[in-house]
Amino acid sequence: MNQSIKVLSNLVKSSNTSRSLINAGSRRSVLFKTLNTNNTVRNFSTKQSKIDKDDEKTFDYTDKLVVQKLETYIPCYTIMNQDGIVSKPEQDPNFSQEVVTKMYKTMVLLNTMDSILYDVQRQGRISFYMTSFGEEAIHIGSASALDMGDTIFAQYRETGVFLWRGFTVDDIVNQCCTNDLDDGKGRQMPMHFGSKKINLQTISSPLTTQLPQAVGSSYAQKLAGEKNCTIVYFGEGAASEGDFHAAMNFAATLSTPTIFFCRNNKWAISTPSKEQYKGDGIAGRGPNGYGIRTIRVDGNDIWAVHNVTKLARKIAVEEQVPVLIEAMTYRVGHHSTSDDSSRYRTVEEINYWKETKNPINRLKNYMVRKNWWTEDQEKAIVAESRQLVRESLMKAEKRKKPALSEIFNDVYSELTPNLIEQQKELEEHLKLYPDEYPIDQYAK
Numbered sequence: 148m149n150q151s152i153k154v155l156s157n158l159v160k161s162s163n164t165s166r167s168l169i170n171a172g173s174r175r176s177v178l179f180k181t182l183n184t185n186n187t188v189r190n191f192s193t194k195q196s197k198i199d200k201d202d203e204k205t206f207d208y209t210d211k212l213v214v215q216k217l218e219t220y221i222p223c224y225t226i227m228n229q230d231g232i233v234s235k236p237e238q239d240p241n242f243s244q245e246v247v248t249k250m251y252k253t254m255v256l257l258n259t260m261d262s263i264l265y266d267v268q269r270q271g272r273i274s275f276y277m278t279s280f281g282e283e284a285i286h287i288g289s290a291s292a293l294d295m296g297d298t299i300f301a302q303y304r305e306t307g308v309f310l311w312r313g314f315t316v317d318d319i320v321n322q323c324c325t326n327d328l329d330d331g332k333g334r335q336m337p338m339h340f341g342s343k344k345i346n347l348q349t350i351s352s353p354l355t356t357q358l359p360q361a362v363g364s365s366y367a368q369k370l371a372g373e374k375n376c377t378i379v380y381f382g383e384g385a386a387s388e389g390d391f392h393a394a395m396n397f398a399a400t401l402s403t404p405t406i407f408f409c410r411n412n413k414w415a416i417s418t419p420s421k422e423q424y425k426g427d428g429i430a431g432r433g434p435n436g437y438g439i440r441t442i443r444v445d446g447n448d449i450w451a452v453h454n455v456t457k458l459a460r461k462i463a464v465e466e467q468v469p470v471l472i473e474a475m476t477y478r479v480g481h482h483s484t485s486d487d488s489s490r491y492r493t494v495e496e497i498n499y500w501k502e503t504k505n506p507i508n509r510l511k512n513y514m515v516r517k518n519w520w521t522e523d524q525e526k527a528i529v530a531e532s533r534q535l536v537r538e539s540l541m542k543a544e545k546r547k548k549p550a551l552s553e554i555f556n557d558v559y560s561e562l563t564p565n566l567i568e569q570q571k572e573l574e575e576h577l578k579l580y581p582d583e584y585p586i587d588q589y590a591k
C-alpha cells in the first residue's frame with residue numbers, strides 16, 4: 148500500500164470510529180492521523196459529542212414560521228471625501244509628506260502607463276493590455292498595508308500593487324513586449340506577471356483559480372508558523388465561480404491567514420454586478436455564509452482601503468483566521484483591449500465615476516489641503532511618468548524575444564526524454580526551413 152492510500156484508509160477508519168462514538172454519545176475526542184507538508188504525522192482532535200450543544204448556542208428554536216429575507220446590508224467604510232477632507236482625523240493614517248507623495252506618484256505613474264500601453268496595443272506593438280483606471284486607490288491603499296513577506300495572488304487588474312512592491316515599469320513593459328528580459332520568458336499573455344522579487348504568484352487567466360491556491364498558500368504559512376499571510380485579489384465577477392465558495396469554506400474551516408480582497412468594480416466585462424448576484428454583494432456572503440469576518444470599504448478612498456487592509460492583515464496574522472474585504476469601486480476603462488464598453492454602458496455613467504469619485508483627484512485634494520502639492524509639481528510628475536514609460540518601451544522593443552529553447556524549460560527541473568526529443572525535432576525543422584521563421588529575432 149503506498150503512503151497516500153494508507154493515509155486515506157486511516158482517515159476512513161477513523162471517520163467510521165467517529166460515527167460510532169457519536170452514536171454512543173461518548174465525550175471522548177477522536178484522534179485521526181494525516182500527513183503535514185513535512186511528511187511528519189500530525190494528530191487532529193475532533194470533539195464530536197459537542198455538536199448538539201454548539202447548535203443550541205448558535206441559534207434559537209422557534210415556533211414562528213418565518214421565511215428569512217435580506218434585511219440588513221453591511222455598511223461601507225469611508226473616511227475621506229472627494230475634497231480630500233478626512234471626517235475623523237484620528238482615522239487618518241497620517242503618513243509623512245514623503246510617503247504620501249510616493250503613493251500619489253505611484254498612482255499617477257500607473258494611470259499614465261495605462262494610457263500609453265493601451266495606445267501601444269492599439270498600434271499593434273503589444274498583443275494585449277488591461278488598464279486599472281479608477282482602481283488606483285485600491286492598489287496603493289492595500290499594498291501599502293502589507294508586509295513584503297506576505298504572498299500575493301492576483302487576478303490581472305492589480306498592476307499598482309506590483310508597482311508599490313518594487314516591480315518596475317521595465318518589468319511590466321518587458322513582460323508586455325515578451326522580450327528576453329521577461330521573467331515569464333514569453334510563455335504568458337501580457338499582464339500575466341509573476342515575480343519572486345515581490346512575492347507575486349504568477350497570474351493565470353482562468354478566473355478564480357487563484358482563490359483555492361491562495362488558501363493553500365496561507366495554510367502552508369500557518370503550518371510553518373510564519374508571521375505572514377496571503378492576500379488574494381479578485382473581481383466581483385470571479386466571485387460567481389464555484390472556486391470562490393470552495394476557497395472561502397476551506398479558509399474558514401482550516402482557519403487560514405488569508406485576506407480575500409474583492410474589487411467590486413460593478414462590471415465583469417459586459418455583465419453588470421446586478422446580474423451577478425441578488426444578495427448583499429460579495430461582503431454579505433462572508434459572516435453568515437462562511438463565518439468569515441468581513442469589511443466593506445469605499446475602494447476610491449485610499450485611506451479607508453489602507454485602514455481596512457491593515458486591520459485585516461493584523462487579524463489574519465495574529466488570530467490565524469481569514470478576512471473578506473469588498474472594495475466598492477468602478478471600472479472606468481474598457482475590460483481589456485479586446486473590449487469596447489461603449490456597446491453596453493453609457494458615457495454618463497463612466498463620467499460620473501471619473502469626475503465625482505476619482506481616487507487620484509481625491510488624494511491630490513488631500514495633498515493640496517496640506518500645501519504639499521502644486522499644479523507645477525503635477526505637470527512635472529505627469530511628464531516624468533510619460534518619459535519613463537516611453538524610454539522603457541523603446542528599450543524593450545529593441546530587445547530580442549526569449550530564446551526558443553525556453554519553450555521547453557521550467558516545467559520539470561530537468562528536461563524529460565520526450566521534451567528532449569521534441570526540442571531536437573524543432574531544431575531540425577528550423578534548420579530545414581530557415582527562411583520560413585524569423586529566427587534572428589530570438590535570443591540564442
Ligand SMILES: Cc1ncc(C[n+]2csc(CCOP(=O)(O)OP(=O)(O)O)c2C)c(N)n1
Binds near residue numbers: 304381
Ligand atoms: C473560468 C473563466 N471564465 C470566463 C473567463 C473570461 N473572463 C475573463 S475576465 C472576465 C470578467 C471578470 O470580471 P471581474 O471578476 O469582475 O473582474 P474585472 O475584470 O471587473 O476586474 C471573464 C468573464 C475566464 N477568463 N475564465
Ligand SMILES: [Mg+2]
Binds near residue numbers: 413478
Ligand atoms: Mg468586475
